Amino acid sequence: xxxxxxxxxxxVDHDERRRAISAAVLRLAAGEGLESVxxxxxxxxxxxxxxxxxxxxxxxxxMLLFALQQLAQQREQRITERLSVAPDPxxxxxxxxxxxxxxxxxxxxxxxxxxxxxxxxxxALSEPQLAAAMxxxxxxxxxxxxxxxxxxxxxxxxxxxxxxxxxxVLLWSIVDSQAxxxxxxxxxxxxxxxxxxxxxxxxxRPPGSATS
Amino acid sequence: xxxxxxxxxxxVDHDERRRAISAAVLRLAAGEGLESVxxxxxxxxxxxxxxxxxxxxxxxxxMLLFALQQLAQQREQRITERLSVAPDPxxxxxxxxxxxxxxxxxxxxxxxxxxxxxxxxxxALSEPQLAAAMxxxxxxxxxxxxxxxxxxxxxxxxxxxxxxxxxxVLLWSIVDSQAxxxxxxxxxxxxxxxxxxxxxxxxxRPPGSATS
DNA sequence: CCCATTGTCATGCGATCGCATCGTATAAGC
DNA sequence: GCTTATACGATGCGATCGCATGACAATGGG
Numbered sequence: 001x002x003x004x005x006x007x008x009x010x011x012v013d014h015d016e017r018r019r020a021i022s023a024a025v026l027r028l029a030a031g032e033g034l035e036s037v038x039x040x041x042x043x044x045x046x047x048x049x050x051x052x053x054x055x056x057x058x059x060x061x062x063m064l065l066f067a068l069q070q071l072a073q074q075r076e077q078r079i080t081e082r083l084s085v086a087p088d089p090x091x092x093x094x095x096x097x098x099x100x101x102x103x104x105x106x107x108x109x110x111x112x113x114x115x116x117x118x119x120x121x122x123x124a125l126s127e128p129q130l131a132a133a134m135x136x137x138x139x140x141x142x143x144x145x146x147x148x149x150x151x152x153x154x155x156x157x158x159x160x161x162x163x164x165x166x167x168x169v170l171l172w173s174i175v176d177s178q179a180x181x182x183x184x185x186x187x188x189x190x191x192x193x194x195x196x197x198x199x200x201x202x203x204x205r206p207p208g209s210a211t212s
Numbered sequence: 213x214x215x216x217x218x219x220x221x222x223x224v225d226h227d228e229r230r231r232a233i234s235a236a237v238l239r240l241a242a243g244e245g246l247e248s249v250x251x252x253x254x255x256x257x258x259x260x261x262x263x264x265x266x267x268x269x270x271x272x273x274x275m276l277l278f279a280l281q282q283l284a285q286q287r288e289q290r291i292t293e294r295l296s297v298a299p300d301p302x303x304x305x306x307x308x309x310x311x312x313x314x315x316x317x318x319x320x321x322x323x324x325x326x327x328x329x330x331x332x333x334x335x336a337l338s339e340p341q342l343a344a345a346m347x348x349x350x351x352x353x354x355x356x357x358x359x360x361x362x363x364x365x366x367x368x369x370x371x372x373x374x375x376x377x378x379x380x381v382l383l384w385s386i387v388d389s390q391a392x393x394x395x396x397x398x399x400x401x402x403x404x405x406x407x408x409x410x411x412x413x414x415x416x417r418p419p420g421s422a423t424s
Numbered sequence: 425c426c427c428a429t430t431g432t433c434a435t436g437c438g439a440t441c442g443c444a445t446c447g448t449a450t451a452a453g454c
Numbered sequence: 455g456c457t458t459a460t461a462c463g464a465t466g467c468g469a470t471c472g473c474a475t476g477a478c479a480a481t482g483g484g
Contacts, residue, residue, distance in 0.1 A: 017461095033334035035247050038441060049463045056461095060442065119334050122245035124396065125327065135398050161417060166410045170386060173393075173407070177385035184336070186347050195385070198378045205373060229431095250471060261433045268431095272472065 018056050021046050022067035029067070030115035034123060037064070061127070068120050068133045075113060076137050078102065092152035093204045096145060100175050100196050105182050106189045114183045142168045152204070159205045167203060174199055230268050233258050234279035241279070242327035246335055249276070273339070280332050280345045287325060288349050290314065304364035305416045308357060312387050312408050317394050318401045326395045354380045364416070371417045379415060386411055 145168035357380035
């Protein structure tokens, strides 16, 4: 063209390659921790050469950041999908339970996501960009919990003396810590589910039936 | 002596040296993560040569394990000290609150402990020895919580429909997750304390005063 | 005094790291 | 067909890693 720059015809999908590489990063991070995520290992895991990895990411840090963003996006997308499957929720409680169970590492997919997230944790302390990517989704989820709980509170479905905002924080705290305990092998998925259900029982117990 | 082995005269306290080195390990782990804990860095942090570090620990893994054990021992010792200071607790609630606040990262010392613990987390997944050292203290603490809660339940101090064991798990879950959120900067120590106090309020609310 | 033992440090080795550079193959525009 | 830009792999470099080895000082029993 008359312009000095070309539209760049490209024969491969650049973003798709980056996602494939970041998937390899997350697999390695979940399996062996971030320490063993080297350019060479990532290349081997993705089945390409190290040079290709460098071609799609300017640096290792950028690759790690992209992979973390992909992780957060996947999780958020899966939760919204689960919520859209049941657009007419019978109760607030079942809606919240769906979200909580979606996050708990009850299968290999979610376990892997938790492990990868934990692997990024320490590095996020010294790299603000990673911390921002990690902390992005949680406040939104907590705000959603608070909104739902407030709806239930107004409908009189909650126990007495319940603060929607604090309970939303507590709900996330419980699934967060229980998820950690499960991936560490300290608790079984069933125990974690039982603990979450126990707390939902106490949270949604109507004031009138406190003695039952 | 008649034996071929000597009583070993020793001019330095072997264990004291190991503790000093492990303290350097924990400082580095809390500040930069386990990835930057190398023999050279540990030696520099402890103010000795790398050869000395090797002299006191057969391998890096043994050094890391010893440091983690020291960390767990310190935490447990500090909790028991805090409990022994108040041998005549006015209420179960204040006793539990003391334990919970002792664990929360409200000062630099506890924040550093949490960071070091988190730094060990991922490695503990692939090294059973580390996992065993990490998971050692928590069940004891939860069992203590459950005992205390059961005492309070029999005394009628708890809200209706409360399960002591589940509540003990929940208490630990809350401080665990809140501590993590604090060290990540997602929440302030004051907010974490407020959340814990809120939950204690709900837990210890007497059945008769549910409407107040 | 002699010497075995320990504390401490310096150094070297092989491996791996992130990164830069190069060569080559391919596809699109002139 | 030639140029240009991209895709991809191979290789080298300096740094750092864990670990092994040897040198030297200090100590205390024979």
